[in-house]
Amino acid sequence: MLLHKSSAFTITALAGALLLSSCAQGGASNSEYKAKLDYANNLITLPLDEYDYDDASRAVINEAVARIMQVCYVAKGYSDAVPVFSDDQHSNIYGAWNVEYAKKYGYFNEEKSRERTQAAEKIPAEIRKECRKESANQLKEIEYENDNDSFAYRLRQEAYASAKSDPEWNKVRSEWWSCLESNGLTPRKDDQAWGSQETSNIDVSSKSEEEKTQEVIRLATIEAECNQKVGMAQRLGDIEASYQGPLIEKNQAKLNQLKEEKEKHVARAREIIATSQ
DSSP states (O other): OOOOHHHHHHHHHHHHHHHHHHHHHOSOOOTTOOOEEETTTTEEEOGGGGTSOOHHHHHHHHHHHHHHHHHHHHHTTOTTOOOOOOOOOOOOBTBOOOHHHHHHHTTSOHHHHHHHHHHHHTSOHHHHHHHHHHTHHHHHTTOOOOGGGOHHHHHHHHHHHHHHHSHHHHHHHHHHHHHHHHTTOOBOOSTTOOSBHHHHHGGGSOOOHHHHHHHHHHHHHHHHHHHHHHTHHHHHHHHHHHHHHHHHHHTHHHHHHHHHHHHHHHHHHHHHHHHTO
């Protein structure tokens, strides 16, 4: 079928406009890539987590580091000040999303956090420094580079920037904001905000610590229920995953190397944990 010259021009211009629109939104996307929400372990997994140090692998490595340091502390006479091995995993990258977790802990498990802090405070800074130096070779076998320096982290940032520029991103967030407002809360709407203004005000309130804890749980529960109601964590996770996918495909060889290194570190960390129990 022959097209009129002006019609052909219109179609070409339209295709160009659509292409520009797609580019304006950010990088390439592939909706086949999805986020996985693990309610039992309170974790959100994105495609790049396979190649990077995700929350689960960090927990294993952190425990191994704690056990290595424990040996040194005990040798220096600090047997009653061993590190806390358990690690609280809480992926709140899109705000509170796990209703059952929020009802129990709020935004994170404060008790575990407090235990770790108290245990660390029992060990003088100079001793901690000495033990890190003396255990350097062992730690080198399992520790990973700073997030901000990692190749996978840079890809995460690129995908996240593209996801934020996707029109669907703020549409989803707007639905969540509306739900918070209908529940009497004031949503904070800046790019990095994933909670209500009421949550931000808790620290400066005159309430007792126990009252603050209960209020945190109440607010986190409302925010998580709204998150679940509009499907925000899953929908935003899927958007971000869709932009991570093409970056993974483009950089597959380099990422495979990082995955191999990560798995080697995690495997060694598991060995340390198994032999120190």
